[in-house]
Amino acid sequence: MEHKHLDQLRSVADVQPRPLSREERLQRWIDLLERDPKRSLNSLGEIEYKPPAERALIREDNSPLTVAYEDPILRADGLASDRLGDVMRYFALSDGQAHYALCSCLSGRTMDASTCAQRLRNATGNVAWESAVGAWVLAALAVSLPGLVYLLG
Template identity: 50%
Template sequence: MKYHTLDELRTVAEVEPHGARTLSRSERLGRWAELLERNPHWHLSTLHQTEYQTPEIRAAMRSDHSPLTVAFNDPLLRAAGMADDTYGEARRFFDLEDGQLHEIICYCHFGATVPASSAARHIRTLLTPPRVSLLSRLRQLVFG
């Protein structure tokens, strides 16, 4: 049997760490919320003024002991592909828009720290389909 390095194998096959599996967006978000709910009274660091940063700076933003760090420290989420605990990586990995991640992590909503339970609650709202009003449903039926 011939020995091949991992880099050599990657040229001919898709190589995943042992036990890694693809998680859906809902599974990734659900796992993140679950991790935060395990210690609901933790006060985690926020990121300062994410909405005012350039996309490049915002993508690189991180803070020790943030909700993003909680996610990154989880072996399951790391095996699923979370590369680090930066804003940009969380946006990519959890498939979030800036406004959605801003609601979870930004200083302007919580101050210097956010309770883990609050961050989890915001994440859970992303898993719930938006409610459609009766008027919207009628409009859809009439106008298509």
């Protein structure tokens, strides 16, 4: 079997990469933010007070949205612009998730890229939350099991 680079294959075939999953898109954005963790980024001004149609058009130069849109892989995968509506659609962010990660009322006019990355991780990741809940359930069982055995035994 002969192996060729993707660029070589594109010259002889219509090669389409598989679309990224939501988790892969979010992880890529977080990774991009963490490449320059001290980069000062502009947050989005009080997005919760804007009507939905106006909120969708919000953008800021040098914002976390800019970081995502500057990435050729995310753009090729379907990120249409650095406007809030396009970013929310592409990354499947709820209003609450976008507000928590990107709004100026929680972070001030600027934030470090690492802060935004952590906020995105907190807003969209269930892994840490599920792990914490699982740990508490196990702890509760461990503490209550001797009492249950005593009562039932």
